[in-house]
Amino acid sequence: MAAPTPTRPRRRGHDPESVLSIAVDVFNERGYDGTSMEDLARALGVTKSAIYYHVPGKEQLLARALDRALDGLFAMVADEPAGPAIERLEWVVRQSVRILADRLPYVTLLLRVRGNSVTEQAALERRREFDRFISRLVMEAAADGSIRPDVDPALVTRLLFGTVNSIAEWYRPTRGASPDDVADALLKMAFNGLRAEPAARG
Amino acid sequence: MAAPTPTRPRRRGHDPESVLSIAVDVFNERGYDGTSMEDLARALGVTKSAIYYHVPGKEQLLARALDRALDGLFAMVADEPAGPAIERLEWVVRQSVRILADRLPYVTLLLRVRGNSVTEQAALERRREFDRFISRLVMEAAADGSIRPDVDPALVTRLLFGTVNSIAEWYRPTRGASPDDVADALLKMAFNGLRAEPAARG
DNA sequence: TTGTTTACCGAACATTCGGTCAGTTGACAA
DNA sequence: TTGTCAACTGACCGAATGTTCGGTAAACAA
Numbered sequence: 001m002a003a004p005t006p007t008r009p010r011r012r013g014h015d016p017e018s019v020l021s022i023a024v025d026v027f028n029e030r031g032y033d034g035t036s037m038e039d040l041a042r043a044l045g046v047t048k049s050a051i052y053y054h055v056p057g058k059e060q061l062l063a064r065a066l067d068r069a070l071d072g073l074f075a076m077v078a079d080e081p082a083g084p085a086i087e088r089l090e091w092v093v094r095q096s097v098r099i100l101a102d103r104l105p106y107v108t109l110l111l112r113v114r115g116n117s118v119t120e121q122a123a124l125e126r127r128r129e130f131d132r133f134i135s136r137l138v139m140e141a142a143a144d145g146s147i148r149p150d151v152d153p154a155l156v157t158r159l160l161f162g163t164v165n166s167i168a169e170w171y172r173p174t175r176g177a178s179p180d181d182v183a184d185a186l187l188k189m190a191f192n193g194l195r196a197e198p199a200a201r202g
Numbered sequence: 203m204a205a206p207t208p209t210r211p212r213r214r215g216h217d218p219e220s221v222l223s224i225a226v227d228v229f230n231e232r233g234y235d236g237t238s239m240e241d242l243a244r245a246l247g248v249t250k251s252a253i254y255y256h257v258p259g260k261e262q263l264l265a266r267a268l269d270r271a272l273d274g275l276f277a278m279v280a281d282e283p284a285g286p287a288i289e290r291l292e293w294v295v296r297q298s299v300r301i302l303a304d305r306l307p308y309v310t311l312l313l314r315v316r317g318n319s320v321t322e323q324a325a326l327e328r329r330r331e332f333d334r335f336i337s338r339l340v341m342e343a344a345a346d347g348s349i350r351p352d353v354d355p356a357l358v359t360r361l362l363f364g365t366v367n368s369i370a371e372w373y374r375p376t377r378g379a380s381p382d383d384v385a386d387a388l389l390k391m392a393f394n395g396l397r398a399e400p401a402a403r404g
Numbered sequence: 405t406t407g408t409t410t411a412c413c414g415a416a417c418a419t420t421c422g423g424t425c426a427g428t429t430g431a432c433a434a
Numbered sequence: 435t436t437g438t439c440a441a442c443t444g445a446c447c448g449a450a451t452g453t454t455c456g457g458t459a460a461a462c463a464a
Contacts, residue, residue, distance in 0.1 A: 029316065030316060030318055031233065031316050031318065034235035034316065034318050086397075112314070114231065114232060114233050114236065116232055116233065145398055146397070146398055147396050147397070147398060148390070148395075148396060148397065148398050149398065150390070151387045151391065151396070152379070152387070154378075155379060155383075155384070156387070156391070156396060158368075158369075158372050159365055159368070159369075159387060159388055159391055160396070162364075162365055162369065162371060162372070163361055163364055163368065165368060165371075166360075166361070166364025166365060166367060166368045167360075167361075167364065169360075169364060169367075170364070176356075177357060181357075182357070185353045185354070185357045185358070186361055188350070188352070188353055189353065189358070189361055189362075189392055189395075190391055190392070190395070190396055191397050192395040193350075193392070193393050193394040193395030194349050194353070194358060194362070194392055194393050195288075195348070195349070195350065195393050196347055196348060196349060196350050196351065197350065
């Protein structure tokens, strides 16, 4: 009660969070290397030097963004439910689509990292660890006969998560299908096939 | 017969073709914006200035590389065979995988273009034209009932060619599956589904 | 031997880069 | 009114950027 006008935010200007959020958008528009601090300053409506009041530098912005994507993915697989491998695989695909949509700018940035700095290399290593987890899951589903045996499980992993990751290229949160709609379509295509049902089937 | 030692190449050093080929490899390793002319010079084993003897500049290298990818894609769809839409779609997918494998560095570069220059914007526009062609093909197949009706054709287009394009992220020419093996696996997954056959069918 | 061409080097160019720092502004407290 | 402090500006730094240019060594032709 003693606080004056609690609805109006007392702080004007930016904080580390808003700087990161806007910076990541610019990174995704122009690419990280193609973005100058001047570009970021323009997008933030301040001068270059003001950015350094909120964050230590360009590479730290990248590091924080990449962690935000990777932390989401690892938190997800830590919550993996019990059940048959094929069902866990479907669950992980669906959750991955959800995280990709929820944290779209951060995941998009992660998917474009090439390893040009120690920051990027560290992110790539964490990503490879995630990929190994997925790979094991697909191998389990293949081993128990839930997945067609005429395609190499390593190839299945790459195609399946290549499809998931490609969503970042076109998905926009406020337009078209919801994340769950996209996940439904992806799972239908990848697990049951695009072909129209042959009229007679369970 | 009169030509002296016809097996030995008379020219030493580089030509525009070898410069392009090596440059594109470096572009894909570090990203176009992350690659300096100094990086290219090091990879070519010459000084920075020598590059300008063979090519007009950095952006021209990018333009030539992107055209090489796009020309391949447009030449392919110009050769489209006759037949039902679903069969033409499968053919285009298979050919796209082949071109992606044949011209891997060029297509990889194309898939990462963000529109930072007029060169990149022109490439993006050509790519969108290709995407529209694919989109029409999928709509045809959906209209004649060959594709399951419970998924939006626009979504099918994006998922299907998202999967194709994602191959560029991991495919390596001399290792593992051949382009046709990859296309087989992709078509099996996308059209018939990953799930093991329910024991009774066809 | 001389001249020409090919393929390159080294130094320099203007510009842009990420980053620093001394100072200024304006909202708020006392 | 004065002081405090978060938030910012503007001038600047050294390094790196893409590109240009005068010169040159080697290969070949005459």
